[in-house]
Amino acid sequence: MLEQVRQTELLENEVLVKIVATSICQTDMIARDQDYLVPHPIVLGHEGAGVVEAVGDSVLKVTPGDHIVLTFLSCSSCRECISGHPACCENFRDRSFSAHRIAGSHALADQQGGTLNDRFFGQSSFGEYAVANGQNVVKVRKDTPLALLGPLRCGIQTCAGTALNSLKVSPGSSFAAFGAGAVGLAAVMAASATGATTIIAVDILPSRLKPAMEVGATHTIDSTQGKVAEKIRAITGKGVEFALDATGIPTVINTMIDCLRSRGEGAIIGLSKPGEKLTLDLMDLLNQCIRRGVVEGDSLPDQLIPTMVDLYMAGRFPFDKLIKFYDFSQINQAAEDSEKGLTLKPVVRFS
Template identity: 40%
Template sequence: MSIDPTIGRPLQSVLKPQRIRAALVRQVGGPFIVEDLSLSPPGRGEIMVRLHGTGICHTDLVCRDGFPVPLPIVLGHEGAGTVVALGDGVESLQVGDPVVMSFGSCGQCPNCARHQPAYCHSMVPINFGGQRWPDGGTALQQGDRPVHGHFFDQSSFATYAIGQARSAVKVDPDLPLHLLGPLACSMQTGAGAVMRSLRLQRDESFAVFGGGAVGLSAVMMARHLEASHIVVVEPVAARRALALELGATAAIDPRSTGDVVTALREATGGGVYRALDTTGLPQVIEQAFQALAPNGLLGLLGVSAPDAQLPVRIMDLVLRGAGVKAILEGDSDPQTFIPQLLALYRSGRFPFDRLVRTYPFEAINEAARAAASGEVIKPVLLFGA
């Protein structure tokens, strides 16, 4: 790959497709299959990134197991690495910059203009469509056959990835780049849900249902915001213990607690002012809502079954002045929020690395199994130099 020595930019006319290793999903519910592919040079507004590490998120597993995405596809959307090539028109980044690759957005719709890219009007086709947006096609090929990619504007289950420059966040070079990928989705989602979506204030009570990467990120943010009570409802004992270490004031095992709603009210002195569900399960969402104090707010960000209904009566909402808010990506603008999280990490107030266990890229199926079983909170795949 040639680089213009005078400006450090690639010479687009001489760039050729990059040979990469990537994990493909070829059938619904099938394994990740690591194969050789080629990746076309970045187009206008795009960058090519050599991956150092990428997290495995629940959304990757949901899409592997049937959430509608075109097949075959390369998934992965929590990538971090080094910029190795720039497409035409990219001015915000340089070759050699370390970056976290986050979700895609159009940059032009009213919500993007308001710095609310998580609610981009084209969020679904950009992030789940399996092709470049808006022009179509794919940068991934196997021989003469196209392979779907551009998942969340990256498809980072690969040694190299293409994404829009506006979706990538430049980070300081002294940070552990191989561990930063989960900030792109699960960790900014949990932390952002507390800080930006629910707007938790000092001395307010908070409960989170689910102690995975999203839930524990929410716990760390609630502690930073000095919530009066921070309660985690989680069946896995090790996760409850870690939640208490990270700042939770109480941890409830829903399997051994006869009445979770009563337990929450007792733990918070009458009810929870802000609650967050990460499970997507209607029966859990009902418990979270019933535990709300008057004028409380429940955030929803779990992936529910397509036909699931909200288990809340309108009169219950009205009589308590309670609210329910659906949340995408923690209402985050990655360009501003990821640097905020990294500043908290440097100060010791957001130790997200405690949630991580690393695996070599070739062990992706082992890592995915550990994530699905709950054995590991946040698997991160590492790529060789």
């Protein structure tokens, strides 16, 4: 539902951003459907890009006129944040899913001045303006098309960061991405950028496998056509060194593990519904296959997002091939197309 809302007073540590475009992520739909509980009614949106319009008195990181990408909000003071892992912030839920400022107030109100939940990932960017914290804005170069950059904030940051930071995919190595939506394909691009020489995309939709070859995959596998592990071993000999699951589906995660070679390393980044269980064969642990869950690519957004922008501008990270633009008034259609697999990465633009 689209309606006019009111902005409350900007705090000294906050930034007012005029949104140019916001991409839609699976997490928005999960919160919309309350599979992941956040208070409703709420303004969602967490992949915004725009121009700084105003800053609070204590904000030094950006100034009005700067082009920025909005990222997640962490506390900056817990053990994980201090050690350089803000995506694992011990207060992540309070900062990103409480739907209010830490003190309990809101940045937005309805037309009658009533409570309107916001602060989704510290931004709530499904609107012409967003109020963020000075900490979760990332300044980007102005010679890049700003409307493209929102997807770098979450899904693409998560998978690229996982490939680069967590798995540390290396030159000449082998890599498999399970799930060839926008997230999995961004992992394919990141692996290609590192110099991996065998890059396999796995999905049930042939329509997703074709673009995988266009953005860096050397092989694709339709997982409905035979045993995936056997096909991967036929390609690699003994399995892949690195793999990533972007589906969150337990059976697919087990297949990913089966495809790892001895001491191979896999990462789980796909969202599962609360209560989903993963059953492992303990012999896999004896075989020293290493696996981990990764949040937000374990990234430092102020480093990774500008790096991805530079790679894109150098022609080495063609994430724009995943994007389809919609007018903001078409946001429901954009979400539906994404859920049906018709659009890899929908981005809603403000005119």
